[in-house]
Amino acid sequence: MAAYKDLTKEQLLELKAELTAKYKEYQGMDLSLNMARGKPSVDQLNLSMGMMDVLSSDCDLTCDDGTDCRNYGVLDGIAEAKELLADMMEVAPANVIIYGNSSLNVMYDTISRSVTHGVMGSTPWCKLDKVKFLCPVPGYDRHFAITEYFGIEMINIPMTSEGPDMDLIEKLVAEDESIKGIWCVPKYSNPQGISYSDQTVRRMARLEPAAPDFRIYWDNAYCVHHLYDDRQDHLIEILAECKRAGNPDLVYKFASTSKISFPGSGIAAIATSLNNLEDIKKQLTHQTIGHDKVNQLRHVRYFGDIHGMVEHMRRHADILRPKFEMVEDTLERELGGLEIGSWTNPCGGYFISFDSLPGCAKKIVARCKKAGVVMTGAGATYPYGKDPQDSNIRIAPSYPPLNDLKLAAEIFALSVKLCSVEYYLENN
Amino acid sequence: MAAYKDLTKEQLLELKAELTAKYKEYQGMDLSLNMARGKPSVDQLNLSMGMMDVLSSDCDLTCDDGTDCRNYGVLDGIAEAKELLADMMEVAPANVIIYGNSSLNVMYDTISRSVTHGVMGSTPWCKLDKVKFLCPVPGYDRHFAITEYFGIEMINIPMTSEGPDMDLIEKLVAEDESIKGIWCVPKYSNPQGISYSDQTVRRMARLEPAAPDFRIYWDNAYCVHHLYDDRQDHLIEILAECKRAGNPDLVYKFASTSKISFPGSGIAAIATSLNNLEDIKKQLTHQTIGHDKVNQLRHVRYFGDIHGMVEHMRRHADILRPKFEMVEDTLERELGGLEIGSWTNPCGGYFISFDSLPGCAKKIVARCKKAGVVMTGAGATYPYGKDPQDSNIRIAPSYPPLNDLKLAAEIFALSVKLCSVEYYLENN
Numbered sequence: 001m002a003a004y005k006d007l008t009k010e011q012l013l014e015l016k017a018e019l020t021a022k023y024k025e026y027q028g029m030d031l032s033l034n035m036a037r038g039k040p041s042v043d044q045l046n047l048s049m050g051m052m053d054v055l056s057s058d059c060d061l062t063c064d065d066g067t068d069c070r071n072y073g074v075l076d077g078i079a080e081a082k083e084l085l086a087d088m089m090e091v092a093p094a095n096v097i098i099y100g101n102s103s104l105n106v107m108y109d110t111i112s113r114s115v116t117h118g119v120m121g122s123t124p125w126c127k128l129d130k131v132k133f134l135c136p137v138p139g140y141d142r143h144f145a146i147t148e149y150f151g152i153e154m155i156n157i158p159m160t161s162e163g164p165d166m167d168l169i170e171k172l173v174a175e176d177e178s179i180k181g182i183w184c185v186p187k188y189s190n191p192q193g194i195s196y197s198d199q200t201v202r203r204m205a206r207l208e209p210a211a212p213d214f215r216i217y218w219d220n221a222y223c224v225h226h227l228y229d230d231r232q233d234h235l236i237e238i239l240a241e242c243k244r245a246g247n248p249d250l251v252y253k254f255a256s257t258s259k260i261s262f263p264g265s266g267i268a269a270i271a272t273s274l275n276n277l278e279d280i281k282k283q284l285t286h287q288t289i290g291h292d293k294v295n296q297l298r299h300v301r302y303f304g305d306i307h308g309m310v311e312h313m314r315r316h317a318d319i320l321r322p323k324f325e326m327v328e329d330t331l332e333r334e335l336g337g338l339e340i341g342s343w344t345n346p347c348g349g350y351f352i353s354f355d356s357l358p359g360c361a362k363k364i365v366a367r368c369k370k371a372g373v374v375m376t377g378a379g380a381t382y383p384y385g386k387d388p389q390d391s392n393i394r395i396a397p398s399y400p401p402l403n404d405l406k407l408a409a410e411i412f413a414l415s416v417k418l419c420s421v422e423y424y425l426e427n428n
Numbered sequence: 429m430a431a432y433k434d435l436t437k438e439q440l441l442e443l444k445a446e447l448t449a450k451y452k453e454y455q456g457m458d459l460s461l462n463m464a465r466g467k468p469s470v471d472q473l474n475l476s477m478g479m480m481d482v483l484s485s486d487c488d489l490t491c492d493d494g495t496d497c498r499n500y501g502v503l504d505g506i507a508e509a510k511e512l513l514a515d516m517m518e519v520a521p522a523n524v525i526i527y528g529n530s531s532l533n534v535m536y537d538t539i540s541r542s543v544t545h546g547v548m549g550s551t552p553w554c555k556l557d558k559v560k561f562l563c564p565v566p567g568y569d570r571h572f573a574i575t576e577y578f579g580i581e582m583i584n585i586p587m588t589s590e591g592p593d594m595d596l597i598e599k600l601v602a603e604d605e606s607i608k609g610i611w612c613v614p615k616y617s618n619p620q621g622i623s624y625s626d627q628t629v630r631r632m633a634r635l636e637p638a639a640p641d642f643r644i645y646w647d648n649a650y651c652v653h654h655l656y657d658d659r660q661d662h663l664i665e666i667l668a669e670c671k672r673a674g675n676p677d678l679v680y681k682f683a684s685t686s687k688i689s690f691p692g693s694g695i696a697a698i699a700t701s702l703n704n705l706e707d708i709k710k711q712l713t714h715q716t717i718g719h720d721k722v723n724q725l726r727h728v729r730y731f732g733d734i735h736g737m738v739e740h741m742r743r744h745a746d747i748l749r750p751k752f753e754m755v756e757d758t759l760e761r762e763l764g765g766l767e768i769g770s771w772t773n774p775c776g777g778y779f780i781s782f783d784s785l786p787g788c789a790k791k792i793v794a795r796c797k798k799a800g801v802v803m804t805g806a807g808a809t810y811p812y813g814k815d816p817q818d819s820n821i822r823i824a825p826s827y828p829p830l831n832d833l834k835l836a837a838e839i840f841a842l843s844v845k846l847c848s849v850e851y852y853l854e855n856n
Contacts, residue, residue, distance in 0.1 A: 037500070045498040049485040057477040070473040072465070072691040100528050101720045108715040115544050116554060116578065126544060126554035142714075149714045150544065263500040265722035286570075286577045287536040292529045292720070294693035 003339035004420050009428070016421045023371060023418060026411050031372030033408040038190070038350035039399040040259055043319050047312065048261045054301040061297060069293035075285055076277075081267060081296035087306035088224055089255050090237045091271040097280065100291045103256035103268040107217060108146050110252060110270070113283045114180070114213065115150050120249070120279045122213035125150075125180065134172060134182035136164035138353060138381030138392045140190040143183040143219070147383075154383035157182070159189070163196035166203040173209040181215050187235050188222040191381055191394035192353040193346020195233035205241035205250065215276075216251040222349040223255055224313050227321045231347040239271060248273045257299060259316070259350065260309065267292075267299055320350075323397040327352055327409045334413035340420035343395075352395040353381075360419045361390045367415035373408045431767035432848050437856070444849045451799060451846060454839050459800030461836040466618070466778035467827040468687055471747050475740065476689045482729040489725060497721035503713055504705075509695060509724035515734035516652055517683050518665045519699040525708065528719045531684035531696040535645060536574050538680060538698070541711045542608070543578050547641035548677070548707045553578075553608065562600060562610035564592035566781060566809030566820045568618040571611040571647070575811075582811035585610070587617070591624035594631040601637040609643050615663050616650040619809050619822035620781040621774020623661035633669040635678065643704075644679040650777040651683055652741050655749045659775040667699060676701045685727060687744070687778065688737060695719075695727055748778075751825040755780055755837045762841035768848035771823075780823040781809075788847045789818045795843035801836045 007015065055061065061069045063078045076082075077098025086093040099106045115131075118124040125131045132153040135144060139159075147154055155172065157164045163186065173179050184204070186196045196204070204216060218238050226232045242250045249272075257266035270280070303309045328345050331354070335341055343354045356364055361378035368375050376394040379385040395412070397405055435443065483489065489497045491506045504510075505526025514521040527534045543559075546552045553559045560581040563572060567587075575582055583600065585592045591614070601607050612632070614624040624632070632644060646666050654660045670678045677700075685694035698708070731737045756773050759782075763769055771782045784792055789806035796803050804822040807813040823840070825833055 039500050042496070045496065048498075052483045052487065052489075053485050055480045057480050059480065061480075068470070068473065070476075070690040070693065072467050072686075074692075102716045102718075105716045112540055112544060116540060124554070126552070142717075145714050149711070258500075262498040262722060264502075264718050265498065265720045283577070286573050288530045288533045289570075290530075290692050292693045292723070294690060295720070295723070 001337060003337065004424050005339055007424065009425065012421050012425050016418070016425070019414060019418045019421065023367075023414055026371045026414065029372070031407060031411070033372055033400055033404050033411075034374045035396050035400065035405070035408050035412070036374045036376045037399070038259070038396050040263060040316075041319065041399050041401065044316055044398070045262065047315050051261055051298060051302045055294065055298050061294060063297070067293070069297045072289050074290045074293055075281065075288070077269070077291065078293050078296050078300075080300040084300055084303060084306065084309070085255065085267070085269040086271070088309060089220065089253060089269065089271045090223075091239050091253070095239060095271045095273065095277065097270050097277060097284070098291060098296055099268040099270065101264055101266055101268065102258065103219065103221065103254045104142055106268050106270050107143070107219065107254055109287070110217070111146055111150055113280070117283060119213035119215065120275065128178065130178045132176065132179045134169060134179060135383050136182070136184065137383070138191050138387075138394070139183060140185055140219070141376070141380040143217075144383045147183070152180075155179070156383060159192060159194060161194060163194065163200035166200055170203065170207060173207050173211075173214060175210060177210040179209065180211055180213055181217050183217050183219065185219050185221055186238070187220055187233060188225060188346055188349025190221065190349065191351040191392075192344045193349045193351060194344070195235060198236050201236040201238060201241055205238060205245040205247060207247070207250065214250075218251050218253040220253055220255045224310060225259060225316070225350070226313065226348045227317050227324055228347050229314065233348060239273070249275050252276065260313065261299060261302070265295070267296055320398055322402060323405055324352065326402060326405055327395060327397045330406070330409035330413055334410065335416060338417070338420070341416050350396060350398055352397065354393045354395055356391045356393065356416060357420050357423045358389045358391050360416075360423055361387060361393050363419045364412070364415045365393060367418060368412055371411045371415070373411045375412070429765060431765065432852050433767055435852065437853065440849050440853050444846065444853070447842060447846045447849065451795075451842055454799045454842065457800070459835060459839070461800055461828055461832050461839075462802045463824050463828065463833070463836050463840070464802045464804045465827070466687070466824050468691060468744075469747065469827050469829065472744055472826070473690065475743050479689055479726060479730045483722065483726050489722060491725070495721070497725045500717050502718045502721055503709065503716070505697070505719065506721050506724050506728075508728040512728055512731060512734065512737070513683065513695070513697040514699070516737060517648065517681060517697065517699045518651075519667050519681070523667060523699045523701065523705065525698050525705060525712070526719060526724055527696040527698065529692055529694055529696065530686065531647065531649065531682045532570055534682055534696050534698050535571070535647065537715070538645070539574055539578055539580075541708070542641065545711060547643065548703065550641035556606065558606045560604065560607045562597060562607060563811050564610070564612065564617075565811070566619050566815075566822070567611060568613055568647070569804070569808040571645075572811045575611070580608075583607070584811060587620060587622060589622060591622065591628035594628055598631065598635060601635050601639075601642060603638060605638040607637065608639055608641055609645050611645050611647065613647050613649055614666070615648055615661060616653060616774055616777025618649065618777065619779040619820070620772045621777045621779060622772070623663060626664050629664040629666060629669055633666060633673040633675060633678065635675070642678075646679050646681040648681055648683045649687075652738060653687060653744070653778070654741065654776045655745050655752055656775050657742070661776060667701070671701075677703050680704065688741065689727060689730070693723070695724055748826055750830060751833055752780065754830060754833055755823060755825045758834070758837035758841055762838065763844060766845070766848070769844050778824060778826055780825065782821045782823055784819045784821065784844060785848055785851045786817045786819050788844075788851055789815060789821050791847045792840075792843045793821060795846060796840055799839045799843070801839045803840070
């Protein structure tokens with residue numbers, strides 16, 4: 001099939017009629033499919049059911065150091081959990097605080113603390129006229145929601161195939177003291193599945209921000225979330241790189257087991273320098289006596305160690321991989337050569353990113369919805385929900401069963417085609 | 429024995445020698461006992477070990493409404509957990525949000541949200557020159573720590589046997605718009621074990637604060653924590669009373685299962701009006717996707733319903749009651765009639781409050797420590813750690829085994845006597 005841009009008006013009209021007929025067929029099927037959120041599927045949840053068996057009333061719920069996990073105490077997490085998550089995060093246990101069930105919550109609290117109390121003695125952000133964050137785009141909607149909620153101005157930073165545009169970032173942070181942070185999903189980024197290149201990580205660690213309370217918010221959400229055994233992205237570890245660069249306090253690293261064990265019932269963590277940890281603990285000690293140590297112990301007993309976790313993630317990959325491939329194959333088969341969209345083929349993470357012709361994303365998502373396929377709202381991958389090109393759509397293949405996903409991907413591709421035909425009918 | 433105040437100097441000196449000899453005997457025992465914190469004992473923790481068995485890999489972790497507790501979602505808690513905690517908190521499930529593992533964390537977040545975003549559209553407290561809280565004293569040190577951390581000025585409100593001094597509270601909140609809240613532990617208060625009288629609750633619900641964003645922080649930490657079957661304090665339910673009084677939005681009520689199941693691995697909740705809930709959820713949706721639903725389900729399956737919880741609390745009481753009685757009997761036997769201190773005899777909660785002669789509390793606690801008995805720091809029960817009389821000491825009988833507790837109570841009483849003898853030697 002020829003590229004749509006080369007079709008005549010008559011060809012486009014004929015094509016439109018054909019596609020519309022097909023679309024109506026799908027509509028007649030009264031479907032209810034969802035590719036909106038990065039939710040693990042039921043098959044994936046079933047992988048972790050053994051978590052429910054590792055602790056029982058016969059078990060001793062005591063840590064190696066004698067801590068009774070059933071009682072109050074231990075602000076920063078049990079030693080065993082620190083070791084497991086430190087291995088997962090590629091840092092030393094001493095650099096880790098184990099939190100509750102959600103890294104999003106940790107990120108929110110980190111921003112909130114900076115707003116009310118500043119960072120290591122800096123002026124609390126609520127006392128400043130203006131606070132800004134850099135937001136690589138497309139990015140994660142919940143990051144943007146937190147910064148927007150706190151009235152922090154967000155500045156779009158274009159993503160490249162190597163990560164965010166470092167030239168721009170270096171320039172902005174050096175000249176503007178009101179820029180206090182940058183949101184990063186450095187590995188298998190949300191939504192593009194891009195992993196930052198070595199050069200990008202090195203330049204990140206060497207930023208020279210005007211603001212001493214600038215921090216990199218390094219959300220390593222997909223640190224062990226590979227799809228393939230033989231194609232795995234590897235990041236330079238950012239804490240170590242910052243230390244080598246003489247900027248040991250520059251980064252907060254976040255992670256959780258949400259997509260490893262159970263979302264909502266996992267454990268989350270922050271890893272950062274000892275100076276930052278001290279600053280954080282000053283606040284944390286007022287917020288809680290300690291997080292759920294029994295659940296920490298449950299995770300440690302279930303996974304055993306990082307090798308156990310890695311093997312567990314291979315089983316997740318076995319379920320996820322065919323889904324990603326199904327979507328990618330469908331897009332290639334249906335849209336290849338038409339020049340009406342491009343998409344990523346990530347080897348990890350939870351998303352495929354699709355870019356349509358300009359001004360088409362909202363229409364495509366609306367069209368999908370009318371045929372029973374819910375996508376992430378167009379615009380959601382940009383701060384304030386405003387995609388300046390109206391072209392980016394996040395595809396989340398994880399949740400639906402493979403057969404549903406096949407249908408959903410076909411309907412998505414069909415919607416792209418229909419909207420693209422209309423685009424050329426209007427714009428040629 | 430005569431009251432110390434009536435002893436002659438010679439009698440006091442003789443007594444001092446005798447007490448000192450006894451004190452040295454205890455010191456020689458090289459003890460390490462702790463009556464500092466309201467921690468459940470190992471026996472109490474063992475009561476809840478069945479919690480570890482209710483969920484297994486054979487179980488369906490689905491709620492009645494079809495929610496899979498293993499996946500993301502449900503911001504405000506599963507319906508079953510809302511029902512259980514609503515029954516515990518004596519409110520309707522619709523008025524409840526289930527949180528994570530700690531009500532302290534919920535209270536912290538409530539203050540933090542008010543600081544950054546205000547209350548129902550009010551000016552964020554961080555934008556105000558002055559914010560004040562009323563603090564019934566003696567009270568809970570962790571409450572005071574939160575308000576101090578946020579730079580909120582604390583005003584002492586004396587406790588009476590019916591609760592805090594309502595005349596003073598009514599006057600202050602009516603005339604000072606910078607007063608934004610009051611900390612209350614209304615049932616079996618920390619540390620006195622006092623429950624607010626009907627009249628106190630009624631007057632609380634009818635406060636007419638100058639500040640529209642004034643709220644009562646009603647920490648019902650010991651709502652089902654009775655020591656006796658036949659002597660149980662009962663509070664007028666504050667949400668209902670506020671509604672009847674025409675002040676439906678006046679109160680936030682907090683509770684958790686920390687001292688019911690496992691501290692640190694329980695579930696916490698807030699109960700408040702629908703208006704307040706709406707305001708809270710606007711924030712919560714940015715902070716988390718949802719709390720630990722598997723643990724919510726675990727609690728529901730274990731307790732079954734509120735009756736199951738009440739029966740469970742009777743088993744806690746069977747362990748706690750002899751400890752409270754041991755301390756009270758020791759104090760009565762050792763200190764009765766000496767007029768050197770008074771103490772409470774609560775029928776619930778986790779603490780006994782002791783008031784020494786003025787200026788003696790710090791010395792008594794220090795003396796206990798030198799004989800191997802750790803008490804809550806003197807002053808901790810007051811804002812800023814400053815007990816103006818230096819007389820209040822919180823006794824926490826729950827954690828040590830009964831034999832240890834016996835020794836600890838004796839050493840405490842002995843320390844009181846020694847410090848009191850010295851007081852009269854210095855002051856007569």
